Amino acid sequence: MQRTTVTYPKTYLSLLIASALCLPTMVHAADNTNSVSKDVEVIEVKGLRQAYRGNVPEKNLPQSISTMSFETLELTGITGLQDSLELVSGVTRQNDFGGLWDMFAIRGFAGDENLPSAYLINGFSAGRGFSGNRDMSNVEFMEVLKGPSSALYGRGEPGGTVNITTKKPQFNEQGYIKVTAGSFNTYRAEGDYTNAITDDVAFRINGAYEDAQSYRDTVEKQKTILTPSFIYQATDNTLVSYELEYLDQEADMDRGVVFVEGKPFSYSNFYGEPADGPVEIDALGHQLQIQHDFANDWGFNA
Numbered sequence: 001m002q003r004t005t006v007t008y009p010k011t012y013l014s015l016l017i018a019s020a021l022c023l024p025t026m027v028h029a030a031d032n033t034n035s036v037s038k039d040v041e042v043i044e045v046k047g048l049r050q051a052y053r054g055n056v057p058e059k060n061l062p063q064s065i066s067t068m069s070f071e072t073l074e075l076t077g078i079t080g081l082q083d084s085l086e087l088v089s090g091v092t093r094q095n096d097f098g099g100l101w102d103m104f105a106i107r108g109f110a111g112d113e114n115l116p117s118a119y120l121i122n123g124f125s126a127g128r129g130f131s132g133n134r135d136m137s138n139v140e141f142m143e144v145l146k147g148p149s150s151a152l153y154g155r156g157e158p159g160g161t162v163n164i165t166t167k168k169p170q171f172n173e174q175g176y177i178k179v180t181a182g183s184f185n186t187y188r189a190e191g192d193y194t195n196a197i198t199d200d201v202a203f204r205i206n207g208a209y210e211d212a213q214s215y216r217d218t219v220e221k222q223k224t225i226l227t228p229s230f231i232y233q234a235t236d237n238t239l240v241s242y243e244l245e246y247l248d249q250e251a252d253m254d255r256g257v258v259f260v261e262g263k264p265f266s267y268s269n270f271y272g273e274p275a276d277g278p279v280e281i282d283a284l285g286h287q288l289q290i291q292h293d294f295a296n297d298w299g300f301n302a
Helices: 012-039 070-076 081-085
Strands: 064-069 091-093 104-106 118-121 124-127 139-146 160-166 174-182 186-196 201-213 220-235 238-251 279-292
Touching: 064 070, 070 139, 104 160
Parallel strands: 118 160
Antiparallel strands: 064 139, 091 104, 118 124, 139 160, 174 186, 186 201, 201 220, 220 238, 238 279
C-alpha cells in the first residue's frame, strides 16, 4: 500500500487565524481555573496514631482480623467484654473467677487460668490485673487479631490479641443518654458527651452505672464506670491526649452450680456464704500520649 502525504504551506496569515480562534478558549479555561481555586474548601483531617498497631491497613496484616464497632455492640445490647467476644469465631469463655474478671481463649490458647486474660487498650497493655469486668461504654471499636500476633504486640497468648480502641474527644458537640432495664431487676444508665473547650482543646466524658440481681439466689452486682478524656492540639502536627478510667465494682463471687449424675442439682442455689458480702474492686487507669506528625487513624473532627 502506498501512503501519500500532503503538506500544507504555513503562512503568517494561517498562524494568525489559528491563534485568534484559540484565544477565547484559553482565556475561558484560565477563568475557570481561578474560579475553581477560589471555590474549593480545604478540609484538614487529623487524628491519633495507634501504638504498635499503627495505621497499617487490615489487608496488609498477616493475621485474620474481626472488628466490632460500637454500633454493633449497641444493637446487640452487649455491655461487657466477655459477652462481646462471644460474637467472634474462635474465641471461647474460660474461668472468670466467679464472675469477677474477664477470661477468654483465642484459638484454644487460654494462658494462665489463675489470672485475667490480657488485651490491649489503644495499643497499650491492659488486663492481667485484678481490675474487674471491662465495660464497653467507652469503646469505639474492638479488633481481634487472630494468630501469633502476641509476638508482635507483646501482649496476649499465641492464639491472638484483642485490641480495644476507646472513644476520642471531638471538636463538635455530640452525646447521648441511655437507660435500660431487664430481667432479674437489672437497671443500667449510660451516657456520653463530647465538645470543644477552645479551638485547640476538646474533652469527652462517658460512663455507666449498673445495678443487677441474678437468677442465682442472693447474688447481686453493682458497677460504676467513668472515663473522662482530653485532647490538646499543641501545634499543627503535635497532639497531646490524656484518658482516665475509673471503675468501682461490687459483685458476689459465684463459683457455679453442683452437678449430680450429669444434671444440675439446682440452678438457683448459691453455694457461697452470703454473709461474706460482695467482692469490692476499685480500679484506676491513666493513659497519656504525645504524638508528633500524626496520621489520620482515629479521625476526630478538627
